Structure formats: structure tokens, C-alpha cells
Amino acid sequence: MKIIEGHAAIDPHPSIPVLELDPFDEGILRDPFDYYTALREAGPVVFIPSCSVLAVGRHEEVRMAFSDHRRFVSSRGVGLNDFKLEKPWRQPSLILESDPPVHTRVRAVMARALSPKVALGLRETFREEADELVDNLLERGRIDAVHDIAEQFPTTVFPKAVGMQDVNRRHLVDYGAIAANAFGPDNALRRDALARAPEVVSWVTAACARDRLAPGGIGMAVYEGADAGEVSEEEAMLLVRSLFSAGVDTTVTGMGNVLWCLSRNPEAWQRLRAEPDLVRPCIDEAVRIAAPIHTFARTANEETEIAGHPVPEGAKILCGLGCANLDPRKWEDPETFRIDRRPGGHLGFGTGIHGCVGQHIARAEIEAVLLALAARVAAIEPDGDAVWRPNNAMRALDNLPLRLVPA
């Protein structure tokens, strides 16, 4: 068997269209829209020789792959590496890189620790913190929304909510980006991420220990699952690690992307200021248009089919979440940001049993910032070009220069 990019090379059925491009090319990652169109138009499932994978980019097939966790498993990794064939770069995530029954058991613990009720309890604190941040930013006027808001806010409030004792903001943001780049092929992004990994990983690992977490926080709530016998002490530690890998940089990215959408759509900003109840649909619309996680893979755990095309066992299936979110088969004017679209069925938080378990907390963080801004800022205007930061799995900004006009 030939191995390419950590998984079995595919000998695709001749009925499957071939797409000759590298989906992890830095140019495509910075500006993916033409690639998205090519992927959707080529067919319901395509073969990409550059990394020997199948890929789906239409809403229907991406949703199907994510909803069928029995055929398309996560336990063999949700990047290009097949954990059945190659040793993963870190101990696999118990919740992301697992299947039932393990997944079901640990997910229950995480769902409780990150429940809507927990998010509601954090709302007030988030709002106070956001008001203070915006007051300070208004004194400056010109800001980089990535550094000054999107990285600043979650790295302040989330570690506090988790009960983290000693916070290193840079390591927290970098850990998520490293984990996300590691889902990709053996390219420069992945190699650079893994070169920086040891320092960040050892810091994160130490931060996950029970005695580094304050009582009453989300981290300790996970360890209470161990006290109740639902998970082992070691499993609880790995689940706390997932709070840091999945809970910081994803939210940072979502917050940056929503501000990118609003700063490019001034009429939407005015509408949000007039109708703050639109904050929730606004967040969903931004997560649809610029999904923080643009791609996750699944592995075909048996010989099967997609849209009538044969799929061999062991095939990696790239699932274009960001691509499906812009599928004209599903959305009217998919690339238009409509603050009141209410885009039910978007895949920016995934779907199925692995759908984002932390989304209530993420939404609460972004909501607090948007409401604090909407109450005080008459206009958020571009103050230069947005710069994207290519990542094998994330659609993230590097810089978003903005001018804030006080109300």
C-alpha cells in the first residue's frame, strides 16, 4: 500500500472528477473563493491528486458526511493523517478525534461544562469586560481589530471562565493555530507549526492539571466528570486540553471574521446598532460567510459510496465547511452578508454528533463585544486592507485595521 500525506493513496473510480490544484496552497488559503467554486462545480465528490484525497464542497454532501459518523469516522483523525497508519503528532483529542461510544461518554461531560446555562451565567462578566475594552479602544480610534479585540478579549475572559491560574495569551492563541495547521499536509505551514509545538504543548499540558484550575470554573467542571466516574482523571486532563485547543483561537478567529464582515458592510453595522436583537443572526451569518474552521476531514471506515460514486476504505474525505456555506444550491446570493438572513443549516459550527460543543460560550463572547461596540461606536471603518493568515484548517485574519468613530 502506498502512503501519501499520512494516509493510503487513493486509486479513484474513473467516474469521479479530478481537480488539479493544491487546496492547501497559501494563495488559496488567503483567498479561497475561486477554489470553492471549482470544488463545488467539479462534482458532488472530487479527487484531488496533490494530496490524494476525495473532497466534498457542496452543502448536501458536506452535511451528509458530517451526519454519517458511522461510515465517515473521526477516530482515524480529522486531518490528512490516518491514525490507523501513522502516529499522530500528539495524543489524539478524546472528543474531536474519537467515535462513539467513547465520544458519546466524554461529550456528555463537555456538554455539561459548556452548557447554555453556563454561558448565560458568564454573560454579565463578559459584558462588563467588553464595555471596558471598548471604552479604552475608543480613546485610540485607530486599532487592529485582530490584535486589540479578537485576540485581546477571548484570551482575557475565557481563561478566567475556565479557572486557569497562569495565563499566557500568546501560547493560548498559538496552540489552536498549531493544532489546526497540523490537520493539513506536510507543507511549510504544518512544518513550522510542529517546530514551534514542543514549547507551547508543554506549557498547555502543565496548565491542564487539576491543581492548576480554580474551583467553580469550566476546567474544574470537567474534572467533576472524573469525580462522578464518567471519565478517568487522565481523560479529564485531555478534555481540558480541548478547551484550550478548540476554545481560544476558534473564537478569536470568529470574532475577527464577524468584525471583518461588519466593517465591510456599513449598512449592516447601522442596522445592528438600531436593532441589537440582530446580534445572534449577525454572528451566525458571519460564521456562515467566513467559517473559522474551513475544512475538516473524515475517513471512510468501510468501502462505501458518495453521491453514487464508489469510495474505497481508508479514503480521506476533505469536507469543505467554508465552501458548503457559500453553495448557491443552498443559499441565495451566498457571498452577500445579510445581517438578518438567519442562515439555518450553515456548517460553520459543523453538524452532527461533533457539532461545536463550545458554541454557546463562543457566541456569548462575541455577543458581548458586538453589543459593547454597537452601544458606543457610530461606525467601524476599514483603515487599510485586511490581511489573512493562511492556515491549513482555519480562515483567520492576521490584521484588520479599523477606525472606530465614537457615537
Ligand code: OVM
Ligand atoms: C480538540 C479540538 C477540537 C476542535 C478544534 C480543534 C482547532 C481542536 O479537541 O483538540 O482545533
